[in-house]
Amino acid sequence: TQLLEQSPQFLSIQEGENLTVYCNSSSVFSSLQWYRQEPGEGPVLLVTVVTGGEVKKLKRLTFQFGDARKDSSLHITAAQPGDTGLYLCAGASWGAQKLVFGQGTRLTINP
Amino acid sequence: DTAVSQTPKYLVTQMGNDKSIKCEQNLGHDTMYWYKQDSKKFLKIMFSYNNKELIINETVPNRFSPKSPDKAHLNLHINSLELGDSAVYFCASTFNGGGRTGELFFGEGSRLTVL
Numbered sequence: 344t345q346l347l348e349q350s351p352q353f354l355s356i357q358e359g360e361n362l363t364v365y366c367n368s369s370s371v372f373s374s375l376q377w378y379r380q381e382p383g384e385g386p387v388l389l390v391t392v393v394t395g396g397e398v399k400k401l402k403r404l405t406f407q408f409g410d411a412r413k414d415s416s417l418h419i420t421a422a423q424p425g426d427t428g429l430y431l432c433a434g435a436s437w438g439a440q441k442l443v444f445g446q447g448t449r450l451t452i453n454p
Numbered sequence: 455d456t457a458v459s460q461t462p463k464y465l466v467t468q469m470g471n472d473k474s475i476k477c478e479q480n481l482g483h484d485t486m487y488w489y490k491q492d493s494k495k496f497l498k499i500m501f502s503y504n505n506k507e508l509i510i511n512e513t514v515p516n517r518f519s520p521k522s523p524d525k526a527h528l529n530l531h532i533n534s535l536e537l538g539d540s541a542v543y544f545c546a547s548t549f550n551g552g553g554r555t556g557e558l559f560f561g562e563g564s565r566l567t568v569l
Contacts (some may be wrong), residue, residue, distance in 0.1 A: 376557065385458075385544050385560025386497070429495055437554040439487065441510055442555055444497040 346370070347434055347445035348404045357449040359421055364448045366432035373437045375408055375415045380429040380447075422452045457481050460545050460561035467535060468569055474531045475564045477545030484530040485509075487558070488520060489544040497544070503528055504550060532566075540568045 347368045356362055357369040364447070374393045378386035390399050392408035392415060399406045403426075405418040415432055429449050458479045467473055479486060487498040487510075502510035503522040518531045528545060542565045546558040 374555070378558075380495075383562070385546070385562055386558070387560070388557045391557065431497065434557075437467070440504065440550045440555055441499055441502055442558060443499070444489075446494065446496045449495070 345397065346390075348442060349430075349445035349448050351431060351448060352446065353451075355453065357374075357453050358420055358423055362419050362422055362450070362452070364419075364430055365414070366445050367370045367395065368434060370434070370436070371412050372434035374435045375412075376433045376435070376442065377406055377415070377417055378431040378433060380431060386431055397452050419450075422450075424429060424452045424454050426450060427452050458545055458547055458559050458561040460543075460564050462564060463562060464565050464567075466567045466569065469535055469537060471535050472531070472533045473535060473566070474529055475543055475545075475566075477528045477530075477561060478557070479526055479545075479547040481547055481559060483547040483549050483559070484525055484540075485548050485550045486522065486525070487546045488528065488530050489546060491542045491544060491563070493541070501528075501530075522559075535566075535568045537568050540566055542566070 351364045376391045377389045380386040390406045395407045395410045395412045403420045407416050429447045431447045433447045460477045467547045485504045491497050500514045500515045501520045506522045522528045542563040544563045545561040547554050548556045
């Protein structure tokens with residue numbers, strides 16, 4: 344069974360601070376996706392990383408896929424209250440036609 | 455125009471009852487899923503259908519029976535509801551081309567409470 348471990352599970356910081364969320368596994372994935380979920384809604388895709396070592400930027404969010412394709416990180420610079428939400432990483436394996444999700448990181452940015 | 459729509463959004467029922475949740479996607483995707491999100495927000499895959507064919511059944515109790523009348527619809531029927539079935543159930547769809555799972559588009563979820 345493939346498992347994705349996210350850390351930390353909870354994070355509460357002040358507006359303007361930087362933070363990093365980690366997503367680790369002992370399994371190799373063909374791609375890794377990051378989603379954000381707000382209360383009462385379904386998760387929404389932020390980014391997909393495909394190549395080992397790949398770095399993608401989405402405004403103040405930077406996503407990295409590990410060289411061995413087993414882990415990923417999400418770094419947020421100068422966090423804002425609008426970044427508050429549940430961040431989920433999800434891994435896909437070749438031909439498996441499903442995504443396995445981590446348990447999520449609940450992020451709260453205090454004004 | 456909602457891409458993935460689920461009904462009902464809320465469902466409160468007694469133990470032992472039978473209930474159904476419906477899902478429709480208008481994105482032209484070939485694959486649909488049911489995920490269960492527990493109180494700790496962990497999203498666990500339950501079923502997947504590709505072009506109306508069941509391709510994933512993650513050891514879900516047989517009280518849960520999915521049905522896909524066509525590739526745009528995936529319904530979930532639950533018999534003899536138990537307290538532990540209380541959760542938010544998410545429908546999702548994607549296009550699985552070339553063996554690689556694409557972006558999942560989720561519905562808003564159906565919150566089931568079993569009393």
